[in-house]
Amino acid sequence: MNIAILGKGTVGSGVDQIISEQNTAFTNQLKVVSIFVRPEKVDGSPKLTADYASILNNPDIDLIVEVLGGIEPAHTMIIDALKHGKSVVTANKAVVARHIQEFTKIAAENQVKFYFESSVGGGIPWIINLERALRIDKIDSIHGIFNGTSNFILDQMTKTGAKFDEVLKEAQDLGYAEADPSADIDGYDIENKLCISTDIAYDTIVEPGDHLLKFGIRNITHNDIQYFKEHGWIVKLLGRSFLKNNRYTFVIEPTLYSPGQIEAGVHNNYNYVGLRGDTIGKLSFNGQGAGMLPTAHALVQDILDVYLKNDHLDRKFNQKLELNNETKIMDYIVRTKADLNHYLPDYELKQDGEYWFVKQINTKLIHETVQQIALTGDKPFLACINGGAENDRS
Incomplete structure (x- = not known):
């Protein structure tokens, strides 16, 4: 060929x-x-x-x-x-x-x-295994650490105690991050990859855009990392989607995990992606999400599939689904100088200095609240506590 x-x-x-x-x-x-x-x-x-x-x-x-x-x-x-x-x-x-x-x-x-195997997860055989699962199962959730650069930054900050700007420069020097790191640290790279994954998983089209909830790691500080560690948490930047009854959630946000959880053990610039299906249950993959040879390896695998006439799953992308992040109820931590009682008077709040614990709030509302606070000139940070597809409600 x-x-x-x-x-x-x-x-x-x-x-x-x-x-x-x-x-x-x-x-x-x-x-x-x-x-x-x-x-x-x-x-x-x-x-x-x-x-x-x-x-x-x-x-x-x-x-x-x-x-x-x-x-x-x-x-x-x-x-x-x-x-x-x-x-x-x-x-x-x-x-x-x-x-x-x-x-x-x-x-x-x-x-x-x-x-397009290598478009999501680099060298991880993610798309092909998602398609294999779909030959048998209905997939109702996708979640993972889709961006190696942001994971490297958070991992290094956690391991070394270094500040965000210092680790970002290190990532740029290593070639993990571009001169303009916005796609990695603001969640746009994850957005593209999660859109592709949900398109295939749900046989629909999820268009990238401002209607999709994204909160990245641009505002994270050394103090945030230390505070989370003191409370037994490790922070990761997650992309997550859940499907039920023709409604789906789609969110990209920092998420806190305990040290023993799989996501917490994904280090350096590695990716971790997973699904949940009717019979296979939870299935996940961990590996190099970028880099010259891992990504090229996935491309060559696609080339060989064409050469060997190994057909991939046929999807029409014609399922009509409703995006609804109000059905996702989770606990959050928000770090802000603002008085969160003013913004969320109807919710159970616990304050610890600049850190606020918010109980059982829907994802859309907490993201919109933090966006309002950011307009005041504050640089808030939010994190979902122990988020996972198994905790989604509808």
């Missing part, structure tokens, strides 16, 4: 390396014949080209690997590839989260494949 790669960055180089160097009976059937790069990157290598049309119009190229990132031009280039009868595999969670239904439909119309 002849392959073209769109992009020669970290992951694109990893795909090329695995196909070139992993001498197995499977990888030996693959060959990278073209790599699309910006014009200034063309250096005379026979593989490199800035002419995408030459790839589209080459009948010998069977499959395209898209690792450009971002929405455009990736969106247009994927559509063009599918319409030219070429299968596509991608690690681009942003474009998949927004166009999964469109890509899947166009691929089917042109009798090619569109696979």
Whole structure:
């Protein structure tokens, strides 16, 4: 099978390396014949080209690997590839989260494949196992640590006592975080990955956007970490969704776990993702959620599935569901200089300095309350206590 790669960055180089160097009976059937790069990157290598049309119009190229990132031009280039009868595999969670239904439909119309295993969880075989579970079970919950950068930051702050800014710089120096870390620390990366996961799990479309509840770790402090440790908790940034009776919850928020719980033991830049099904029960996966070779490994697995004609689960994404975060009742801690009695007069509150314990409140209301407080100039922090899909109510 002849392959073209769109992009020669970290992951694109990893795909090329695995196909070139992993001498197995499977990888030996693959060959990278073209790599699309910006014009200034063309250096005379026979593989490199800035002419995408030459790839589209080459009948010998069977499959395209898209690792450009971002929405455009990736969106247009994927559509063009599918319409030219070429299968596509991608690690681009942003474009998949927004166009999964469109890509899947166009691929089917042109009798090619569109696979995206590495868009969620990097090297973790998450999507394929979610699809396998769905062949038998109805999945009613998805939750996990979907972002390795935020997990690295929280883990290092917990282990070393370092301040947020210090650990963020370390993550940037190690290549875990971008110069603009917003996607990682504000929950947008998790949003894309949780949207893709829920799309598949519930056979619906969950569009990324401001209507989805997100509270990241930008405001966390060294004192917050110490306070949680004193109370026997470890904080993680979780993405979580629960489905019942055509209603689903969707929330991204810091969550507190006891040291013995699985989530608390996910260290460094690792990811942890899980589901719950009718017969399989709770099933979870832990591993490298990013990085050159783990992500490239997942891409090559998708390539091999296309080559070996291993079909993935067919989803129509046509279930009509209602987003309702008011059905999710949990306990929270809010750190704020504000008087929370003013904002939540009808709830049971316990104050400990700047930390407020809020009993049995719905997720939407607590997020909206903290957003109101942030508008006053305060930098509040919230965390769900021992959150998990098993605690969801409706």
